Structures are given as structure tokens and as C-alpha cells.
Amino acid sequence: MTVASGMDLFLCAIDGASGRARFGPRLSYALPVAELADLEAAGRVAVRADGLALLDTTPTGEPHADTALSALDEKWPPPAAPLTMLWWARWRGPRRINSYLSAAASAGVTDVTDGTLTVLDPGPVRAAATRLIAVLEDPAPGRGDVAFAVLADAARVARPHLRGWDHRKHRARLRRLRRQAVRGDPGRLLREGRRAIAMLSGLATSDSRTIDQQIGLTRKARQAAIRFRLLAETRACR
DSSP states (O other), rough: OOHHHHHHHHTTETTTTTTOOOSSHHHHHHHHHHHHHHHHTTEEEEEEEEEEEEEEOOOOOOHHHHHHHHHHHHHHSSSSSSOOOOHHHHHHHHHHHHHHHHHHTTTTSEEEEEEEEEEEEEHHHHHHHHHHHHHHHHSOOHHHHHHHHHHHHHHOOOOSSOOOOGGGGHHHHHHHHHHHHSSSSHHHHHHHHHHHHHHHHHHHHSSSHHHHHHOOOOOOHHHHHHHHEHHHHHHHHH
């Protein structure tokens, strides 16, 4: 498995056009759902009416998905009540954004210095946005691609890439995918995942603690979300 929906969600939160990085509770809780969607697509887990089911602990080769797989394996079998999607998002969500920020830095995609997020390699950032558009233009996208697009919408990182008249058909397509992808047993993961993201992010905004504390975002990462620039633009001005 080579597609990492979680990393693409994270990269979609970085908007080079407006100079904003949209790191917030919706993205934080969407990331563990995306990891689970990748694991479901790889046949490692299933989301059933009675909760999550661990089918195979063989690594997929995708680091974030494998970290999630190991975490689920540590909790398996559940001691009492079944493990639910809501439990999974609540448990994993508060620790997710920072790990993706660190992974992007290790891969040479981004750097955070003195509170400023710099994109060292804009290619992956653009590729994530390109993937979103490609999914919406595909008449029969694969299940993993549908999950990515639907979760990008749930995390509120899709719409910034779909503004304007030229993207009106893409927005309409996303609305249709959003309705179709949550139907029946095949849509259980996305249906329950979207519900968990909305519920947990809503609780986060009403919690007396700061957003940083609620979703596990460090001060450096929060500053990086506020102060954003592209290295390529800086170089172009020289």
C-alpha cells in the first residue's frame, strides 16, 4: 500500500495560495479516521455493526497506517465493550497533527523554525490538492480515494481548494460522493467517522481548555499554523 490518506489530508490543510495552515480539531480527529480507512482498504481492519474488528496485523508498508495498526493491536482483544469509531477518534485524535508535522519535516517537505512553517518541497503539497481534484473528476474513484475526499470535506480542508466558478462541478461532485459514500455496510466507516469528527471537534470548541491542549498541538505547531510562508516564493523574490 502506497497511498497515505492521512498525510494527504495533512498536506491539504496547507494552503499555499492564501498562506494559511488549517490545523484544528476537525483535522486532528479526521487523521485517525483516515488511517483506519487506509487499513480497511488494505484488509487489515473492518468496521462492523458491533465495533472495530482487527483482521490482520501484517504491516502495510505505510508508516502512519502501520502505527495505527500497532496501536489497535495493543488494545486487541478489547477487555469488555467493543472498540468503536468514536472511541478510536477520541483516543488517537489528540496526538495526530504533531506526528504528521514531524513526519513532513523528516521527509524534507516542511520545516518549522522560530514558529514559522516553511514548505521546503511544495511538490507533495500540490500533489495532495491534485489528488483531491482527480478524485472528484474520476467517474468511478476507488474506495480509498473516496474516503480521502470525504474526510477532506469533514476536516474542512477540501473547500479551500475548490473555490470559484471553475470548481463548481467539483463541489457538486463532492456533495454527491459525501451522500453516496456513507450508505449501507460499505459506508459504515465513513458514516461513523464523519459523525465522530463532528462530535469531537464540537466538544473541543466548547471545552474550557485551549484548543492546543485538547488536540495535543504544541505551541510551535500552533505558531506554525498561524505564521506560514512558502520558501519557493521567498526565493522567487530574490
